[in-house]
Amino acid sequence: MTGSVSVRLLFLLPALLLGLIPITGYLNIQSAVQTLTVENLANHKQKTMILKGFIETEPAFLENPAFLSNKPSLYVNQAMTTGVTLDGRMEEWQSIQPISFGLDQLVQINQPYEPNNLSAEMRIQQTNEHTYLFFNVHDDVVVYREISNISIHRNDHIRLSLLDLNGNFQRYTIATEQPGQVFARVVSTGGRALRPEPRIEGFWRAVDHGYNLEIAIPNDLLDNRLAINIADVDDFNSRDIRYLLGTGYTDAPEGLSYLTRGSQSLSKLFRQLQLDRVAFMDRAGNSLASRNFSGQHSPQIEQAVFVKDQLAGIIKLEVDQATITEYRRSAFQQLAYISVAALLIGFLLCYWLSSKFLNRLRHLGQELEGVVDDQGRVLKAMPESTGSDEISDLSRRFTSITHRLQQYNEYLENLSRRLAHELRTPVSVVRSSLEQLESRVPPEDIRFVERAKNGVARLTNILNSMSEAARLEESLDKDEVSVFELTNVLRGCYEGYDNAFPHQSFELSIETGDLQITGIADLLAQMLDKLVDNAVQFSTDQQPVILRLTCEAETAVLRITNSGPPLPDKMTDQLFDAMISVRDDEQREDSHLGLGLHVARLIADFHGGEILLANREDREGVVVSVRLPLLRLTSKLV
Amino acid sequence: MSYRIAIVEDDADLRDNYADVFRDQGYEIDTYGDRPSAVAAFTAALPDLAVIDIGLGKEAEGGFALCQWLRERSKSVPIIFLSARDSDLDIVSGLRMGADDYVTKDMSLPHILARIAALFRRIEVLSQPTITPDNEIICGQLRLDEQRFTASWADKKVDLTLTEFWMVHALTLNPGHVKKRQQLMQDAHIYVDDATITSHVKRIRKKFMALDAGFDCIDTVYGMGYRWKAP
Numbered sequence: 070m071t072g073s074v075s076v077r078l079l080f081l082l083p084a085l086l087l088g089l090i091p092i093t094g095y096l097n098i099q100s101a102v103q104t105l106t107v108e109n110l111a112n113h114k115q116k117t118m119i120l121k122g123f124i125e126t127e128p129a130f131l132e133n134p135a136f137l138s139n140k141p142s143l144y145v146n147q148a149m150t151t152g153v154t155l156d157g158r159m160e161e162w163q164s165i166q167p168i169s170f171g172l173d174q175l176v177q178i179n180q181p182y183e184p185n186n187l188s189a190e191m192r193i194q195q196t197n198e199h200t201y202l203f204f205n206v207h208d209d210v211v212v213y214r215e216i217s218n219i220s221i222h223r224n225d226h227i228r229l230s231l232l233d234l235n236g237n238f239q240r241y242t243i244a245t246e247q248p249g250q251v252f253a254r255v256v257s258t259g260g261r262a263l264r265p266e267p268r269i270e271g272f273w274r275a276v277d278h279g280y281n282l283e284i285a286i287p288n289d290l291l292d293n294r295l296a297i298n299i300a301d302v303d304d305f306n307s308r309d310i311r312y313l314l315g316t317g318y319t320d321a322p323e324g325l326s327y328l329t330r331g332s333q334s335l336s337k338l339f340r341q342l343q344l345d346r347v348a349f350m351d352r353a354g355n356s357l358a359s360r361n362f363s364g365q366h367s368p369q370i371e372q373a374v375f376v377k378d379q380l381a382g383i384i385k386l387e388v389d390q391a392t393i394t395e396y397r398r399s400a401f402q403q404l405a406y407i408s409v410a411a412l413l414i415g416f417l418l419c420y421w422l423s424s425k426f427l428n429r430l431r432h433l434g435q436e437l438e439g440v441v442d443d444q445g446r447v448l449k450a451m452p453e454s455t456g457s458d459e460i461s462d463l464s465r466r467f468t469s470i471t472h473r474l475q476q477y478n479e480y481l482e483n484l485s486r487r488l489a490h491e492l493r494t495p496v497s498v499v500r501s502s503l504e505q506l507e508s509r510v511p512p513e514d515i516r517f518v519e520r521a522k523n524g525v526a527r528l529t530n531i532l533n534s535m536s537e538a539a540r541l542e543e544s545l546d547k548d549e550v551s552v553f554e555l556t557n558v559l560r561g562c563y564e565g566y567d568n569a570f571p572h573q574s575f576e577l578s579i580e581t582g583d584l585q586i587t588g589i590a591d592l593l594a595q596m597l598d599k600l601v602d603n604a605v606q607f608s609t610d611q612q613p614v615i616l617r618l619t620c621e622a623e624t625a626v627l628r629i630t631n632s633g634p635p636l637p638d639k640m641t642d643q644l645f646d647a648m649i650s651v652r653d654d655e656q657r658e659d660s661h662l663g664l665g666l667h668v669a670r671l672i673a674d675f676h677g678g679e680i681l682l683a684n685r686e687d688r689e690g691v692v693v694s695v696r697l698p699l700l701r702l703t704s705k706l707v
Numbered sequence: 708m709s710y711r712i713a714i715v716e717d718d719a720d721l722r723d724n725y726a727d728v729f730r731d732q733g734y735e736i737d738t739y740g741d742r743p744s745a746v747a748a749f750t751a752a753l754p755d756l757a758v759i760d761i762g763l764g765k766e767a768e769g770g771f772a773l774c775q776w777l778r779e780r781s782k783s784v785p786i787i788f789l790s791a792r793d794s795d796l797d798i799v800s801g802l803r804m805g806a807d808d809y810v811t812k813d814m815s816l817p818h819i820l821a822r823i824a825a826l827f828r829r830i831e832v833l834s835q836p837t838i839t840p841d842n843e844i845i846c847g848q849l850r851l852d853e854q855r856f857t858a859s860w861a862d863k864k865v866d867l868t869l870t871e872f873w874m875v876h877a878l879t880l881n882p883g884h885v886k887k888r889q890q891l892m893q894d895a896h897i898y899v900d901d902a903t904i905t906s907h908v909k910r911i912r913k914k915f916m917a918l919d920a921g922f923d924c925i926d927t928v929y930g931m932g933y934r935w936k937a938p
Contacts (some may be wrong), residue, residue: 177883363821400888424873490791490792493791493793493811493812493813494718494721494791494812495718496812496813497721497791497812497813498718498720498721498724498836501721501724501725501728501813501816502720504725504728504815504816504817505724505728505816518827529813532813533793533813536793536794539794540793540794541796543794543795543796549909558929561927561928562929562931563932564928564931565928565929565931565932567932590927590929591905591927591929594929595905595927596928
């Protein structure tokens with residue numbers, strides 16, 4: 070069985086090759102994904118190139134000349150809500166990117182700048198009606214306007230300059246005597262405060278770090294350019310302006326910065342081109358238009374756009390890898406299913422094939438089993454296989470081999486008999502001649518004739534024992550079988566042995582009741598004769614040969630024990646074969662060919678029993694055990 | 708008048724040996740090496756007794772065929788098979804062919820001569836008018852005529868061969884006494900081994916049991932021999 074396990078393993082090995090399926094599949098998918106990624110990237114690049122072409126040939130898509138100015142533009146967020154409440158609170162402005170004012174945004178310095186004195190953040194958003202500004206001013210000392218003071222610039226204030234829809238340059242200042250609602254005042258070109266402008270209103274809120282100011286400017290007062298200054302006054306007595314922080318000069322149109330808004334036509338273009346996850350950033354990094362652009366996904370394709378040899382902005386396109394990821398996922402899933410199925414089917418197939426193959430081998434083994442016994446005798450014919458494959462061929466070869474072996478065995482079995490038969494006639498010639506000679510030779514020469522006759526008699530003995538086994542096998546087939554009493558046979562034989570072997574003593578012990586045996590009593594007696602004869606021949610001292618009959622588990626067991634030399638260890642099995650003898654030459658008083666034990670075994674076999682030959686435990690002799698089943702009807706006996 | 712014995716034997720040396728010995732005993736001898744020559748001679752004139760080997764040259768069973776042929780020609784000519792074959796099958800076959808006795812070539816010449824003499828004596832006695840036999844052994848239902856070598860059981864004739872007759876004779880000389888195999892063989896003027904004795908006894912029993920199914924007078928004493936159970 071262990072052998073067949075390793076053969077089965079050999080059979081399963083090819084199934085392991087199926088393991089290549091997931092490996093090659095994985096490599097294929099990886100390379101496909103790579104190709105797809107490259108193609109996808111090229112595809113996206115192509116899209117950005119198209120977009121770039123559109124924008125560069127038609128800059129009007131940008132809807133904004135800001136890119137033409139060298140000054141940084143102010144980005145205007147489109148308000149999500151319809152209106153903004155003017156209350157000086159941050160809540161509505163959290164989402165908007167602030168523009169910071171610090172050292173770099175100093176417009177005018179009257180004293181050395183200390184960031185602690187003043188810094189600010191500004192946020193801008195726009196609805197259809199208004200543009201809203203929110204200032205978050207960090208000011209260590211907030212100085213409000215005194216009512217009595219005519220000037221509105223000798224306190225903390227914020228200056229606005231803009232171009233109105235007619236292109237006129239307008240200046241405004243927002244100052245207040247106290248936190249709360251505020252209005253802008255128009256400021257003359259000379260810097261004097263003129264009339265209030267109630268359309269530009271706001272709310273001033275005092276906070277811990279300074280003040281918040283929220284302002285609403287109607288869109289019909291404001292074109293696309295704006296300048297902002299934050300003025301800081303910290304000394305209540307002198308009331309001098311320490312710094313101006315802002316986007317640029319407020320006293321001339323040159324100081325104005327462009328307001329940058331989103332471009333509607335660019336968004337429309339995105340839609341028309343069916344671009345997705347795309348954005349256009351101006352030079353300041355503000356998004357002029359975007360469509361489903363998250364800004365977080367990588368990879369991104371960036372493509373600079375130039376108008377009149379100047380950088381107008383950058384197209385950013387997020388590469389959409391969702392389809393590739395999805396393809397990859399489903400491909401791997403499919404691969405997993407296929408691999409598992411292939412491995413399973415492969416293993417099952419190999420297992421089935423190996424089982425089929427091994428079963429046939431096992432079947433062949435079973436057929437071979439019992440065809441030839443330990444002694445090489447062919448017990449039965451092997452069934453001829455009718456198949457046409459190699460195993461059937463092998464089976465047929467075995468059949469043919471056993472057939473030839475059987476023929477050879479038959480030849481061997483008949484050899485002694487034929488030899489005996491063939492020799493008998495010439496021996497008779499010699500003997501009959503000697504008998505004639507006997508009466509004719511002178512008395513002094515008769516001894517030679519006697520010796521010759523002795524030799525011939527021995528030859529005849531040998532010939533008889535050689536044909537005895539064959540004759541016995543013939544008589545086994547006859548229907549002489551009856552039920553008889555084994556103890557009677559044993560007792561009868563025992564009585565005869567004293568006469569037959571006058572120089573040998575015997576002991577008989579029957580340790581059982583009646584034992585009914587099915588068979589041929591004469592043959593069993595013949596077997597006993599052979600075994601006892603054998604035991605006597607090997608008995609060397611005066612110890613008796615002991616015959617002991619017991620009954621063990623439905624089996625009659627007869628043990629014949631003699632004292633004498635032990636058996637050679639390796640020969641105990643062969644002793645029952647014809648022509649095997651372990652007699653020393655000195656014991657060879659009688660002609661002996663080792664046929665006795667062979668005949669005994671034939672008889673035991675016929676009765677369904679067996680004969681075992683073993684050394685006595687003290688190795689001072691030999692025990693022959695004969696086991697015979699009681700009243701057993703073997704197929705041969707029925 | 709001297710009897711004419713035909714010896715049919717393919718081995719020339721053995722044939723000549725037998726011929727010489729028989730001639731010394733005063734018989735006329737004709738020898739044949741194969742079946743056709745024997746048949747040709749027997750067609751012309753029947754011998755008084757035929758000694759036939761079974762294997763004759765190329766004919767493995769030529770002796771059987773010759774015996775059959777001869778028995779068809781004459782019911783009374785005594786036939787002895789003299790063969791190297793000693794299997795029960797051959798012995799039974801030979802006797803079925805109508806042979807009066809079957810001996811193997813192991814048998815010594817004096818024994819063979821005794822058989823031949825006995826057979827001739829039987830012919831002589833049978834040819835004489837029936838007289839009350841004085842040499843008769845009666846043992847229960849068994850009667851043995853020592854002169855005619857015939858046996859009967861319950862007044863029915865038991866067809867025994869010479870060998871068988873001598874064995875029964877030996878057993879019944881001392882009914883109840885065990886005859887060892889060796890003694891039995893000596894008394895029956897045969898020299899064969901134990902197994903052949905066993906098969907002879909088997910055949911004798913069968914012949915008696917054919918007449919009387921309840922026959923059990925021959926007892927086997929295992930390991931020793933046989934005895935005739937006294938009635």
